[in-house]
Amino acid sequence: MLHLVLFLIFGAICVAGAVNLLVQRHPINSALSLVAVMASLAVEYLLLGAEFVAAVQVIVYAGAIMVLFVFVIMLLNAGEEARTGGSRVAILFGIPGMLAGSLLVAWVLITHSGTQEVSAGALPGPPREIANLLFHDFLLPFEVTSVLVLIAIMGAVVLAARPESIEQQKREG
Amino acid sequence: MNLTTFIIVSVIKTVIALFVLLTAVAYSVWLERKVVGHIQNRWGPTRVGPFGLLQPLADGAKFLFKEDLIPPHVYKPLYIAAPMLAVMFALTSISVIPIGNVVTIGNIKTPLQITDVNIGLLIVLGITSLGVYGVALAGWSSNSKYSLLGGLRASAQMVSYEISLGLSLVGVLILAGSFSLRAIVDAQAGTFWGFIPRWNIFQGQIIAFFIYLTAAYAETNRVPFDLPEAETELVAGYHTEYSAMKFAMFFMAEYANMITVACLASLLFLGGWHGPLFGPPLLQAILPVFWFGLRVFMFLFIYIWVRGTLPRFRYDQLMAFGWKFLLPMAIANLVITALIVAIRS
Numbered sequence: 001m002l003h004l005v006l007f008l009i010f011g012a013i014c015v016a017g018a019v020n021l022l023v024q025r026h027p028i029n030s031a032l033s034l035v036a037v038m039a040s041l042a043v044e045y046l047l048l049g050a051e052f053v054a055a056v057q058v059i060v061y062a063g064a065i066m067v068l069f070v071f072v073i074m075l076l077n078a079g080e081e082a083r084t085g086g087s088r089v090a091i092l093f094g095i096p097g098m099l100a101g102s103l104l105v106a107w108v109l110i111t112h113s114g115t116q117e118v119s120a121g122a123l124p125g126p127p128r129e130i131a132n133l134l135f136h137d138f139l140l141p142f143e144v145t146s147v148l149v150l151i152a153i154m155g156a157v158v159l160a161a162r163p164e165s166i167e168q169q170k171r172e173g
Numbered sequence: 174m175n176l177t178t179f180i181i182v183s184v185i186k187t188v189i190a191l192f193v194l195l196t197a198v199a200y201s202v203w204l205e206r207k208v209v210g211h212i213q214n215r216w217g218p219t220r221v222g223p224f225g226l227l228q229p230l231a232d233g234a235k236f237l238f239k240e241d242l243i244p245p246h247v248y249k250p251l252y253i254a255a256p257m258l259a260v261m262f263a264l265t266s267i268s269v270i271p272i273g274n275v276v277t278i279g280n281i282k283t284p285l286q287i288t289d290v291n292i293g294l295l296i297v298l299g300i301t302s303l304g305v306y307g308v309a310l311a312g313w314s315s316n317s318k319y320s321l322l323g324g325l326r327a328s329a330q331m332v333s334y335e336i337s338l339g340l341s342l343v344g345v346l347i348l349a350g351s352f353s354l355r356a357i358v359d360a361q362a363g364t365f366w367g368f369i370p371r372w373n374i375f376q377g378q379i380i381a382f383f384i385y386l387t388a389a390y391a392e393t394n395r396v397p398f399d400l401p402e403a404e405t406e407l408v409a410g411y412h413t414e415y416s417a418m419k420f421a422m423f424f425m426a427e428y429a430n431m432i433t434v435a436c437l438a439s440l441l442f443l444g445g446w447h448g449p450l451f452g453p454p455l456l457q458a459i460l461p462v463f464w465f466g467l468r469v470f471m472f473l474f475i476y477i478w479v480r481g482t483l484p485r486f487r488y489d490q491l492m493a494f495g496w497k498f499l500l501p502m503a504i505a506n507l508v509i510t511a512l513i514v515a516i517r518s
């Protein structure tokens with residue numbers, strides 16, 4: 001009962017945050033709405049008994065990635081965006097497309113999922129089980145992902161480094 | 174324990190924890206003024222009460238009754254929300270910090286902490302990682318160049334040093350095999366050869382301890398890493414435009430964060446509340462809390478001592494130190510600890 005009430009409250013906060021993210025005109029308000037979405041998602045994970053995933057969600061998304069978003073917005077001193085009233089393409093194709101997409105997802109969920117609800121503790125949640133899955137059963141995909149992240153970091157370094165500083169380093173040595 | 178007793182016990186514990194924390198915050202400000210005063214060969218507060226002991230109350234009253242100025246050029250919603258966020262996250266992180274053993278009063282058995290969760294350490298890290306929003310938003314919403322620079326410095330510094338801080342704790346986690354703060358403290362019980370306590374600092378985590386302490390100073394924006402509020406260049410940094418209670422809230426958040434960091438350092442590296450137990454049963458029940466408080470006091474004193482002694486880093490020194498020295502050291506410590514634990518098992 002308590003689970004259901006909490007689920008509904010934080011589900012509502014999550015959806016409201018997502019809508020607010022789109023409606024707000026100032027980038028920093030949008031970014032903060034996204035933080036609210038991340039945090040309420042973490043509570044939903046917690047309700048499913050996945051406390052480790054919930055904590056990681058807060059630390060990584062709300063605490064690190066979104067801080068960088070806010071940092072960039074502050075650094076660029078981005079101002080309020082002007083409202084364009086939406087493009088004609090978006091109205092013609094976007095709304096029907098969105099409706100069709102959500103209908104498809106709802107249909108798949110209704111026909112292909114079991115009828116019993118997921119209860120707390122039914123899925124791997126404690127850190128030990130997650131670690132077993134990550135570093136034992138799915139070790140190869142995990143390591144491949146880390147290579148992917150490494151490539152992304154190297155790409156960022158190459159893109160961010162100024163040509164002059166690379167030249168200078170070559171000259172020095 | 175049924176639901177009603179659970180709620181009553183939780184409320185009582187929360188009220189006590191908040192009261193103790195806020196008192197500790199007020200008196201660590203007093204302690205800082207007193208100790209820094211003596212380091213600089215002056216007295217510090219002496220007028221209000223004996224040894225100036227009532228000074229925090231006088232300051233609190235002053236903050237409450239001062240005019241609350243809101244400059245016209247600020248972005249109001251976030252300007253008001255920022256100090257609230259800062260103090261909220263700073264006070265929340267105390268909720269999973271244990272301060273002593275499990276106690277039994279009547280037929281109620283309860284741990285000496287608001288709640289014992291199996292991911293306690295992650296919760297503290299998560300909440301402190303959110304704490305940066307208070308500072309960053311204060312800097313941005315004040316719409317002033319000093320505040321903005323202070324906010325930018327704070328967020329860059331906190332994101333950079335959070336990585337070393339987190340990595341320095343992984344060695345402790347490997348040794349204890351748990352995220353629960355209580356389990357980590359329990360894993361440090363006992364002694365080597367009868368006299369050296371089995372604290373993590375004596376189990377090869379001494380490098381991690383110093384990495385943690387350094388990164389924690391940077392996380393809490395304290396000297397020598399107090400660039401976000403460097404008086405000589407930024408007036409007061411991110412809280413330049415704040416006055417009265419809103420300014421006091423940033424102050425409270427900073428000291429509450431210091432206390433959390435000191436608690437974590439005691440729990441993770443110095444064996445938490447373990448210490449010699451003697452005397453009658455009542456004394457034996459109180460002593461662990463006393464030993465824990467003593468460690469926390471020691472860390473707070475070192476904080477103040479460092480503030481009274483060291484000059485401030487330059488910004489490029491700060492970044493280079495964090496990324497080029499602290500981070501590789503933390504990774505090396507992690508690899509070596511993991512190897513030793515793997516070989517031993």
